[in-house]
Amino acid sequence: MLDFTFSDEHEEFRQTLRGFGRKELLPGYTARSASTEFPFELLAKIGRLGVLGIGLPEKFGGTGHDDPVLLGVATEALAYGDVNLASAPIQVGLVGAQLLHGSEEVQERYLPPVIAGTENLAIALTEPGSGSDASALRTTARRVPGGWLLNGEKTAISWAMSASASLVYAREEGSTRSRGVSCFVVDMASEGVEVRHMMGMGCLPLGWGSIYFDNVFVPDSHLIGEEGRGFQVAMNHFDFSRAAIGLMCLGAAEQCLEEAAVYATQRETFGQPIAQYQGVSFPLAEHATYIEGARWVCYRALWSRQENRSHTSLASMSKWWAPVVAKDAIEASMKIHGNLGYSAEFPLQQRFRDVMAYLVADGTAEIQKGIISKEILQKGTVSL
Ligand SMILES: Cc1cc2nc3c(=O)[nH]c(=O)nc-3n(C[C@H](O)[C@H](O)[C@H](O)COP(=O)(O)OP(=O)(O)OC[C@H]3O[C@@H](n4cnc5c(N)ncnc54)[C@H](O)[C@@H]3O)c2cc1C
Structure with a gap:
């Protein structure tokens, strides 16, 4: 039976992290983004929420069971507050999954601090x-x-x-x-x-x-x-990170769209709130639609991974499409803010610059489309 709801555990985690993202991360996001120092004290806080140990062994501080959907939920929710910090669970997920193929010595040295958020690789x-x-x-x-x-x-x-x-x-x-x-x-x-x-x-x-x-x-x-055989191990884990990156970009875009909706009801021109103009309200509707579509491609990729189903093409769809959807939604939100959207004092332009990285990082759109089209051309369709 089809069910597009999160489990109670996932929903509770999502609400906790959204609250954390907005309360603890959002206020300092713009200032932190101008610095080249990584805020490890905040990463440690994220670690204490249990985000960094998803799927990693309990003896090193992890949750002990793999849950790619939960990791996606976490990155999307944290990106409401800070896209850069939201990328850390993805990095830890990728690094942790590979360290599990390493010696006990290596796991003991690196997994505890990485899961705690005090170090990263x-x-x-x-x-x-x-x-x-x-x-x-x-x-x-x-x-x-x-x-x-x-x-x-x-x-x-x-x-x-x-x-x-x-x-x-x-x-x-x-x-x-x-x-x-x-x-x-x-x-x-x-x-x-x-x-x-x-x-x-x-x-x-x-x-x-x-x-x-x-x-x-x-x-x-x-x-x-x-x-x-190091290359094969790395490539398998990209199928997870590509979907999670998509959700991270979309989380940042969802926050921008919410800010734009609030602004549109407050800002008046020609005697009425700009939200009254379809030139302003329709882009909100259009980008909310694109975001919703892209989110479910990403979650479907992660769910398929969890269920051991084929998901390489879904992961590539998430990776090429979601960052584009996010970038376009952020741009529309900036435009709705008029000159303030361009202002360095507002987080919109910062999110735009941060999300742009993921058009390239972890594989460009052309490479993802190559993966998807190869499957279509070999099998006549993508195996979903
Ligand atoms: C912000 C950021 C963070 C990154 N972090 C990391 C990291 O932590 N670790 C790491 O190892 N790498 C990292 N990268 C590197 C990233 O993975 C590469 O930049 C990316 O894979 C593209 O490689 P390239 O830059 O060499 O571009 P190229 O491979 O030279 O591609 C140049 C252009 O040609 C296109 N192109 C290439 N081949 C084809 C083809 N067969 N068909 C169609 N078009 C093609 C590409 O899509 C692109 O538009 C990061 C990159 C960025 C921007």
Whole structure:
């Protein structure tokens, strides 16, 4: 039977996090977004709400059972307050899921602080010569007694400036494409690691940057998953993060639309509130419709993941469409605010700049459409 309602547990969590997002995160969002420092004290508060341990082992502070829908609910709700902080549960979800393929030593070192929100890890896949074509990466891992030596450069990496370690994808010398790529946990304080900050148009607190590896020694215990199969593990988890990113962008857009609706009833021109003009009220209706449609694609992807159903195309639909829907809704909300929509003192333009990142990060629209169209062309339809 079809049921589009959240379970009681999900609904309660959603209300708690929406309240938290609006009360604790929203007031400082604009000021925090202008800083390149990540607010770990707020991340720890989010950790205490149980958001960062969803699906991770109880012995490290997690919930113990996988619940991708709950993670989606959390990111959408937190994005009402602060898009950048709302991205942390997605990063932790991706990092945590990969660390579970690592040694006990690595899990004990990194999972407790990541779940508590006191530390985070970067995911270092993209390189100057390989982004969409990720398996063209060139960073190398050379076998030496007791471990590996890493050499190469990663770029456009979120959390590069504040992470205590990164998951680094590197290939065996002489290997090509995805074969021979392994994943390693590299402590950012290791000898030979250097980071350089990159300024973006938004997402400043995420500490975007390049990471350089110059003969960096990584011990055997820091290999994640099987040697030479790191790429496959990473790709599987993107099916979760793509849907969650969609919901995060939509959460920010929903907040903008609500602000625009309030403003439209208060602002008067020509003797009446601007909400009386269909030129103002119809965009509210149109963008609310697009958001509603996109939300359910994202939730369906997460639900399908939970139910072990095919969801790669749904995740790609979420990833290419929801950020576009969100960006357009935010732009419409800015326009309804007139000059105030452009003002740096209002959060609308900041949300626009932050959400723009997700048109590219985690895979561009063209790459997502390639995944969906491949399935359509092979099977005649997407398997839903
Ligand atoms: C804010 C932000 C945060 C990021 N964080 C991280 C991170 O934490 N870790 C990480 O590893 N990476 C990160 N990235 C990098 C991101 O994953 C890549 O930028 C993205 O995958 C695109 O790669 P590229 O920039 O090299 O673009 P390219 O791959 O060079 O693509 C350039 C253009 O060509 C198009 N294109 C490429 N191939 C095709 C094709 N086959 N068909 C049609 N069009 C195509 C693309 O869609 C794009 O429009 C981040 C990026 C951003 C913007």
